[in-house]
Amino acid sequence: xxxxxxxxxxxxxxxxxxxxxxTRVFGLHELWRDDAAVGLTMPDTDAEIVLHTMxxxxxxxxxYLVDDVPAAFAAYRDAGCAVRTPxxxxxxxxxxxxxxxxxxxxxxxxxxxxxxxxxxxx
Numbered sequence: 001x002x003x004x005x006x007x008x009x010x011x012x013x014x015x016x017x018x019x020x021x022x023t024r025v026f027g028l029h030e031l032w033r034d035d036a037a038v039g040l041t042m043p044d045t046d047a048e049i050v051l052h053t054m055x056x057x058x059x060x061x062x063x064y065l066v067d068d069v070p071a072a073f074a075a076y077r078d079a080g081c082a083v084r085t086p087x088x089x090x091x092x093x094x095x096x097x098x099x100x101x102x103x104x105x106x107x108x109x110x111x112x113x114x115x116x117x118x119x120x121x122x
Contacts, residue, residue, distance in 0.1 A: 001067075003067070005064060006065040008061055010050065012053060019033070022049065022051060023040070036054050037050050037054065060097055060105045062107065063108070063109050064106070064109070066108045069087045069095060073086070080101055081098035084097040084098060084099050093111050093114075096108055
């Protein structure tokens with residue numbers, strides 16, 4: 001079962017410049033960062049905006065939280081979703097990308113490794 005939107009992945013070419021822009025213009029606050037991404041928070045939700053420089057499928061922006069990616073992946077595949085990317089490891093757990101019968105990406109992730117350590121940006 002899809003539990004909630006965990007994050008919205010936003011591709012950028014300049015990670016530092018985008019982080020400055022999104023915090024200054026949209027009032028977001030930095031939660032965490034690594035070499036390829038910066039997680040930002042909004043005041044009324046725990047869903048994150050993740051600015052990133054990774055190569056993802058163009059329509060793979062919204063990532064839904066599930067309890068267990070391998071189990072959800074199998075259930076969704078058996079229910080008629082096509083497989084785009086089978087389960088793989090990410091920093092916080094596992095992720096996979098399926099496709100609904102209408103051609104839309106359904107990106108799922110779990111937090112089986114736990115959330116990232118958050119930090120307050122200066």
